[in-house]
Amino acid sequence: MTEHIYKQFDADLEAIRSGVLQMGGLVESQVANAITGLKNADKALIEKVIAGDHRINLLEVEIDEACSQLIAKRQPAASDLRSVIGAMKTVTDLERIGDEAKKIAKAARRLHSGDLPYTPKVDVSHAATIAQEMLRKALDSFARSDVTLAPEIAHKDDEVDTAFEGITRQLITYMMEDPRTISNSLETLFIAKSIERIGDHAVNISEYVIYMAHGRDVRYAGTAAVEQEAAKERTRG
Template identity: 60%
Template sequence: MNEHITKQFDVDLGNIRTRVLQLGGLVEKQIVQAMTALDTGDIGMADQVIEQDHLVNRNEVELDEACTHIIARRQPTASDLRTIMMVVKTITDLERIGDEAKKIAKKARALHAADTSFRPRIPLQHAAALALDMLRKALDSFARTDASAAASIARQDQEVDAEFKAIMRQLITFMMEDPRTITPALDVLFIAKSIERIGDHAKNLSEYVVYMAKGRDVRHIGIEAIEQEVGQ
């Protein structure tokens, strides 16, 4: 990053970035716990994920306020302003990832509270592991302002999308063959959709890092173009 006009700006921005990474760690934990609750039927863990949502929301509000204050006080320009803008977007996507984790926890709770004899046995862990890995890579990229992982994260997003489509096809087959599976199958489908959305948000995070590091908007341009932009 460029040297800043005032040392205090560096301190303020560093504090915000640290808190953003802490928020990222919180939503990452939510995903892990939500998927564990789904696998094990641990209703208490599902409830814990749901209860943590207010903490994620509070962090989002506080971080947005901190970003507003740093803009008002320091009046950043050029790369500094670009960084703050992308930090604000990052905060929003992390909060939405937390929302998806909460949705997974709620559906896990519903599935295990109901009669599970008709629940379709669809493996979701691979898709969840891919999305979680994307998030971890994106957070690491954010911490280092390193755009090099953006292309690999975009490729993983395609894998998550393919997993979701395959899961959806399997669930449609279950519902057509046995109408008793419709309600639980829809719950599983909503979980799969939340996983797919987590992947989308993680991809967004990596694109914000490219903009911070390179000043280039790589949304909607394709993986090969992203590789060119980040110098791979």
């Protein structure tokens, strides 16, 4: 590529990366609002999340289209191409996180639909806090092309999984003690499942960052591979 074309590519790629981060910020708010709406029985906030999902879907389609056009116009190769493909993959996972936020909000709406205030007996806040941290770190790692955060994100995913198992066990005990709570307990269970899925998507994003920066596809390669790529960076840094 000539220098001129190269600069155009850089500018286009930067616009896409900004778009991904903007979308990431929106998705973070959706998750935060869904969890706060659930906790505070804030019906207006819950409705805001449900209505807001549409905007995220549109952003995915827009960024996907911008990526295809960039590939067709500038014909990038090597790490430039990986950056574009990585952005496309990242927005897919961000959109799915948006879906989970919407699912949480819909469950929260059902839980808080009665006339009496509903207080969930099992608290999902701890799991939600970890998943939100994972998402924030995954977006930081995307923004700074920083692969060193990936092992920590993978580690936190184990914590979310453990928290989910704990929530499930508590809910089972609770349902057995009082079968009238089964319907609401299942809502809480699916909320916990959504939180667990948000963690999985954050892990995916952190793995795309490694692919973009180092060209190695570490998906399914185990935590050792992730550690290895992060260690390379630390040695360089």
